[in-house]
Amino acid sequence: MAMAGDKVHHSNAAPIPEGGLASGDVINQYTGEKWYYSDIVKDHFFHPRNLQLEDLVPERFDAFGMVGSPACGDMMSMGLKIDPATETIKELKWKTFGCGSAIAATSMFSVMVTENGGMPIEEARNVRPQHIMERLGGLPNRKIHCSVLADKAFRKAVNDYFRRTGQHERVIVEGSRVIDPKLNITDHDIEEAVLEGAADLDAVQQKLKVGIGSPEIIADVEQLIRFYKEKYYG
Numbered sequence: 001m002a003m004a005g006d007k008v009h010h011s012n013a014a015p016i017p018e019g020g021l022a023s024g025d026v027i028n029q030y031t032g033e034k035w036y037y038s039d040i041v042k043d044h045f046f047h048p049r050n051l052q053l054e055d056l057v058p059e060r061f062d063a064f065g066m067v068g069s070p071a072c073g074d075m076m077s078m079g080l081k082i083d084p085a086t087e088t089i090k091e092l093k094w095k096t097f098g099c100g101s102a103i104a105a106t107s108m109f110s111v112m113v114t115e116n117g118g119m120p121i122e123e124a125r126n127v128r129p130q131h132i133m134e135r136l137g138g139l140p141n142r143k144i145h146c147s148v149l150a151d152k153a154f155r156k157a158v159n160d161y162f163r164r165t166g167q168h169e170r171v172i173v174e175g176s177r178v179i180d181p182k183l184n185i186t187d188h189d190i191e192e193a194v195l196e197g198a199a200d201l202d203a204v205q206q207k208l209k210v211g212i213g214s215p216e217i218i219a220d221v222e223q224l225i226r227f228y229k230e231k232y233y234g
């Protein structure tokens with residue numbers, strides 16, 4: 001398993017203060033922005049809970065989900081054991097090629113949905129990335145897409161459970177809608193841009209050129225930016 005990401009760059013880096021990084025764990029060499037990991041994040045990164053590297057295969061679980069992250073190309077697999085009578089999550093195992101933030105966030109998520117006898121799956125579907133971040137004591141903004149990887153794998157696994165148990169009406173499919181027909185840009189593309197840190201129309205347009213030449217869709221784009229900012233950043 002690779003644990004990429006969270007790099008410290010030395011060339012052209014902002015000067016590191018004497019005695020180490022007092023107020024930030026990593027300093028962005030281009031912007032000087034400090035990226036700080038809480039002690040809880042570090043604990044879950046170095047001691048991940050419910051990580052399973054071997055035999056994490058669909059047949060061994062009641063539900064299984066695997067997703068990739070368009071934001072960074074990493075992936076996440078997740079298996080669930082579910083008590084059919086109460087629909088509570090009895091076990092959640094996972095593995096990822098994601099970075100330290102993905103490892104910490106998924107580890108914390110696995111604790112949240114299995115503690116106290118297990119959370120009902122419908123309740124667990126309402127656990128948002130910002131709830132995971134609250135329990136972690138925060139994540140750097142640029143790392144929020146890493147916690148979304150756990151959320152997406154979980155949603156896929158729950159849909160798998162409903163399909164396996166014939167409850168097709170409970171499956172929630174999150175499809176894409178074309179927002180800019182000229183450039184073929186979807187709501188999903190805008191979601192990814194927000195997850196990569198674009199916080200307003202200007203920043204999203206720098207990444208996607210969405211709405212340039214189509215002023216009639218700008219209001220729709222701005223509404224989506226607000227929606228995804230609220231969804232992921234609270």
Ligand code: FES
Pocket residue numbers: 005069072073074097098099100101102143145146149
């Ligand atoms: Fe890919 Fe964090 S950078 S999961």
